[in-house]
Amino acid sequence: MATYKLLLLPGDGIGTEVMAEVKRLIAWMNQHGLGTFETEEGLVGGAAYDAEGVAISDATMARAQASDAVIFGAVGGPKWADVPYEARPEAGLLRLRKDLALYANLRPAICYPALADASSLKREVVDGLDIMIVRELTGGVYFGEPKTIVDLGNGQKRAIDTQVYDTYEIERIGRVAFELARKRRNKVASMEKRNVMKSGVLWNEVMTALHAREFKDVELEHVLADAGGMQLVRWPKQFDVIVTDNLFGDLLSDVASMLTGSLGMLPSASLGDVDPATGTRKSMYEPVHGSAPDIQGKGIANPIAMLASFAMALRYSFGLGKEADFIETAIANTLDKGLRTADIKSEGTTVVGTREMGQAVIDEV
Amino acid sequence: MATYKLLLLPGDGIGTEVMAEVKRLIAWMNQHGLGTFETEEGLVGGAAYDAEGVAISDATMARAQASDAVIFGAVGGPKWADVPYEARPEAGLLRLRKDLALYANLRPAICYPALADASSLKREVVDGLDIMIVRELTGGVYFGEPKTIVDLGNGQKRAIDTQVYDTYEIERIGRVAFELARKRRNKVASMEKRNVMKSGVLWNEVMTALHAREFKDVELEHVLADAGGMQLVRWPKQFDVIVTDNLFGDLLSDVASMLTGSLGMLPSASLGDVDPATGTRKSMYEPVHGSAPDIQGKGIANPIAMLASFAMALRYSFGLGKEADFIETAIANTLDKGLRTADIKSEGTTVVGTREMGQAVIDEV
Ligand SMILES: CC(C)[C@H](C(=O)O)[C@@H](O)C(=O)O
Ligand SMILES: CC(C)[C@H](C(=O)O)[C@@H](O)C(=O)O
Numbered sequence: 001m002a003t004y005k006l007l008l009l010p011g012d013g014i015g016t017e018v019m020a021e022v023k024r025l026i027a028w029m030n031q032h033g034l035g036t037f038e039t040e041e042g043l044v045g046g047a048a049y050d051a052e053g054v055a056i057s058d059a060t061m062a063r064a065q066a067s068d069a070v071i072f073g074a075v076g077g078p079k080w081a082d083v084p085y086e087a088r089p090e091a092g093l094l095r096l097r098k099d100l101a102l103y104a105n106l107r108p109a110i111c112y113p114a115l116a117d118a119s120s121l122k123r124e125v126v127d128g129l130d131i132m133i134v135r136e137l138t139g140g141v142y143f144g145e146p147k148t149i150v151d152l153g154n155g156q157k158r159a160i161d162t163q164v165y166d167t168y169e170i171e172r173i174g175r176v177a178f179e180l181a182r183k184r185r186n187k188v189a190s191m192e193k194r195n196v197m198k199s200g201v202l203w204n205e206v207m208t209a210l211h212a213r214e215f216k217d218v219e220l221e222h223v224l225a226d227a228g229g230m231q232l233v234r235w236p237k238q239f240d241v242i243v244t245d246n247l248f249g250d251l252l253s254d255v256a257s258m259l260t261g262s263l264g265m266l267p268s269a270s271l272g273d274v275d276p277a278t279g280t281r282k283s284m285y286e287p288v289h290g291s292a293p294d295i296q297g298k299g300i301a302n303p304i305a306m307l308a309s310f311a312m313a314l315r316y317s318f319g320l321g322k323e324a325d326f327i328e329t330a331i332a333n334t335l336d337k338g339l340r341t342a343d344i345k346s347e348g349t350t351v352v353g354t355r356e357m358g359q360a361v362i363d364e365v
Numbered sequence: 366m367a368t369y370k371l372l373l374l375p376g377d378g379i380g381t382e383v384m385a386e387v388k389r390l391i392a393w394m395n396q397h398g399l400g401t402f403e404t405e406e407g408l409v410g411g412a413a414y415d416a417e418g419v420a421i422s423d424a425t426m427a428r429a430q431a432s433d434a435v436i437f438g439a440v441g442g443p444k445w446a447d448v449p450y451e452a453r454p455e456a457g458l459l460r461l462r463k464d465l466a467l468y469a470n471l472r473p474a475i476c477y478p479a480l481a482d483a484s485s486l487k488r489e490v491v492d493g494l495d496i497m498i499v500r501e502l503t504g505g506v507y508f509g510e511p512k513t514i515v516d517l518g519n520g521q522k523r524a525i526d527t528q529v530y531d532t533y534e535i536e537r538i539g540r541v542a543f544e545l546a547r548k549r550r551n552k553v554a555s556m557e558k559r560n561v562m563k564s565g566v567l568w569n570e571v572m573t574a575l576h577a578r579e580f581k582d583v584e585l586e587h588v589l590a591d592a593g594g595m596q597l598v599r600w601p602k603q604f605d606v607i608v609t610d611n612l613f614g615d616l617l618s619d620v621a622s623m624l625t626g627s628l629g630m631l632p633s634a635s636l637g638d639v640d641p642a643t644g645t646r647k648s649m650y651e652p653v654h655g656s657a658p659d660i661q662g663k664g665i666a667n668p669i670a671m672l673a674s675f676a677m678a679l680r681y682s683f684g685l686g687k688e689a690d691f692i693e694t695a696i697a698n699t700l701d702k703g704l705r706t707a708d709i710k711s712e713g714t715t716v717v718g719t720r721e722m723g724q725a726v727i728d729e730v
Contacts, residue, residue: 159530162527163528198525253591
C-alpha cells in the first residue's frame with residue numbers, strides 16, 4: 001500500500017480544534033490498515049504571522065509543494081484585524097491556492113436527511129438535496145492586477161480591483177464541471193453576469209464552445225449569477241453541478257451552505273491539474289467554514305466539515321473512494337442516531353462537543 | 366398642487382403589461398385629485414433596439430433628463446441574444462442609471478404577512494421581515510475601465526473587468542444608508558470583501574470614518590459579503606439597512622427577494638443627489654424583476670412590484686409619503702383578501718391575472 005504524505009495546517013481559532021479530530025481519524029485509519037498516512041504540521045494564518053511575521057512562510061510553502069495533499073483548518077480572527085494587508089491571515093490561504101495552482105474548488109452541498117429540518121428553509125425545499133458547486137479558485141478578481149488603492153489627494157482615494165479571465169482558465173474549470181456531472185445527474189449550470197461583465201461574456205462563450213466540442217451528452221444551462229443566487233434559495237434541487245468564477249463561487253457557495261443546515265457541515269476540495277508523468281495532482285482540503293473566533297476554545301465546534309473534507313482527500317487525491325464512502329456513511333449514521341453539535345441541534349437530539357462528535361464518527365466507520 | 370412630469374419606459378416582455386397597471390393607477394390618482402401627473406412614453410431595451418437600433422436613444426435620454434421621474438418596466442429577452450454587446454437591452458438601463466447619476470438604489474425586502482408562507486423559507490424566518498438594501502448603482506465593476514476582451518492569438522482571449530471605487534462614491538452611498546436607518550431601526554450593515562478586494566478595504570475604511578464623523582447614533586456593523594449572503598438566508602431579521610456595492614448589491618438583493626415570496630413583489634428606487642437649487646433629484650423607479658419572456662403575453666404577471674415602485678416615486682421624488690402609504694396599504698389589503706397572481710398563489714387563495722390584481726389594488730386605495 002502506498003504511503004501518503006499529508007501536510008496539516010490547522011491555522012487559527014476552531015481550525016486547530018476540528019483538525020484534532022482529523023488527526024485521530026488518520027491515526028485510526030493507519031492502525032486499522034485503511035491507509036498509510038504520514039503527517040507533518042505547519043503554521044498558516046494568524047498563527048504563522050505571530051510566529052514568523054507572514055501568513056505563510058516560504059518553508060511551509062515548500063513543504064506544501066512536497067506533500068501529497070494539504071489538509072487545511074481555518075484562518076483569521078479579530079486579533080489580526082490590524083496586521084498589514086499582505087500579511088493578513090487570509091493571504092496564507094490565497095497563496096496556497098495560487099502557488100499550488102489549485103484552480104478547481106469543489107464544494108458539495110448535501111442535506112443529510114437527519115438535518116432536513118435544521119435549516120431556515122422548508123423541509124421539502126432541502127430534503128434530499130445534493131448539489132456540487134465547482135468554483136474557479138486561482139483567477140478572477142482575487143488575483144487580477146492592478147489591485148491597489150491610490151491616493152488622489154484632497155482626502156480622496158481610489159480603490160481598484162481587476163477581474164481577469166483567460167480562455168484556458170475557463171476551459172479547464174468547465175472540463176472539471178462537465179466530467180463531474182457525467183458521474184452525477186449529467187447537468188451543469190454555468191453562472192456569470194454576461195449582461196454586465198466582459199468576463200461573463202467570455203465565460204459564457206467558452207462554456208458553450210467546450211460543451212459543443214466535448215460534452216454534448218451533458219445538459220448545459222446558462223444562468224445569470226444574480227438569478228442563480230435566487231434560484232438556489234427558491235428551488236435548489238433544480239441544480240446538479242454549478243460552475244462559476246472565483247467571486248461568484250464565494251458568495252453562491254455560502255448561500256448554498258445554508259441549505260445544508262449549517263456551515264459546519266460543508267467540506268471542500270481544491271484541486272490542480274493531474275501531472276501526466278506521475279498521475280498525481282496537487283490538492284488541498286478544507287472546511288468551508290472559517291475560524292469562528294466566537295466559539296473558539298469552547299470545544300463545541302462541529303468537526304463534520306473537516307472530517308468530510310478528509311473524506312474528499314481520500315476520494316480525489318488517493319483513489320480511496322470506498323474509504324471516503326465509509327466516512328460519509330459514518331457521518332450520516334451518527335446524525336441519524338441523533339447526535340448533534342450546537343450549530344445543528346434541534347428538539348429531541350443530543351448535543352455533544354467537538355471531541356464526542358469526532359469520536360462518534362470514528363466509532364461508526 | 367405641483368404638476369409632475371413622468372417618463373414611462375415600459376421596455377420589453379411583461380414590462381409593458383405591468384406598466385399598464387401603473388398607467389391606470391396614475392389616471393385614477395389624477396381623477397381623484399391625489400396628484401397631478403403628466404406622462405409621456407418612450408422606448409428602451411429590445412423595443413428601442415428594434416425601432417431605433419440602440420438600447421436607448423439620445424432623444425429618449427434627453428426626455429429622461431427633463432422629467433421629474435422615470436418609471437421603468439423591464440428589458441431584455443432571448444429575441445435580442447445576438448445583438449451587439451453595446452446595444453443589448455440592458456445597456457439602456459445601465460445608461461439611464463449612469464447618465465442620470467442615480468447612484469443610490471433602494472431595494473426594500475418586505476414580507477407581507479399574507480405571504481409569509483409563500484417563500485421557500487420557514488414562516489418564522491420571514492414573517493414580519495422588513496429590510497432595506499441600499500445598493501451603489503453607478504460605480505464598481507459595472508462601469509470601471511478597462512472592460513474589454515482582447516484576442517491573445519492561438520484561440521486564447523482575455524476578458525478584463527475593473528472594479529473602481531473612489532472615496533466620495535462610497536461616502537455618498539453610506540450617507541444615504543445611515544440617513545434611512547435613522548428613520549427605521551437605526552442599524553446599518555455594510556457588506557464588502559475586504560479580505561480579498563482593495564475596494565472592500567476602502568469601502569470599510571470610508572464607512573467607518575463616515576460613521577465616526579456623522580452617524581455615531583446609528584449602529585454600524587461590517588459583514589463580509591459572502592457571510593452576508595449566508596446570514597440573509599439564515600436569519601434575515603437581524604438586518605435593518607444593508608449597504609453594499611453595485612455587484613454585491615445585485616446578488617444580495619436577488620437572494621433577499623426570495624424572502625418576500627416572489628421577485629414579483631419587489632420595488633426599487635434609484636436616486637441621484639438632491640439639487641440644492643431646486644430641491645429636486647433625478648430618479649427612476651423600477652421593479653426588481655426582469656422582463657420574464659416565459660410568461661409574456663399571458664396576462665399573468667404580478668404588477669405589485671411595479672405598483673409599489675410607483676409608490677416609492679411618490680415618497681422619494683414628490684414628497685407624497687401619505688399617498689405612498691395608501692398604495693402600500695392597498696397592496697397589503699388586497700393580499701389579505703386572498704387575491705394572488707400565479708407567482709404567489711397558495712392553497713385557499715384566488716388566482717387572478719395582471720389586470721384584476723391591478724384593479725383590486727386601485728379599488729383598495
Ligand atoms: C477566507 C477567504 C479569503 C475565502 C475566500 O474568499 O475565498 C473564504 O471566504 C472562502 O470561501 O474560502
Ligand atoms: C438587468 C441587469 C443589468 C441588472 C443589473 O445587473 O443591475 C439587474 O440584474 C438588476 O438587478 O437591476
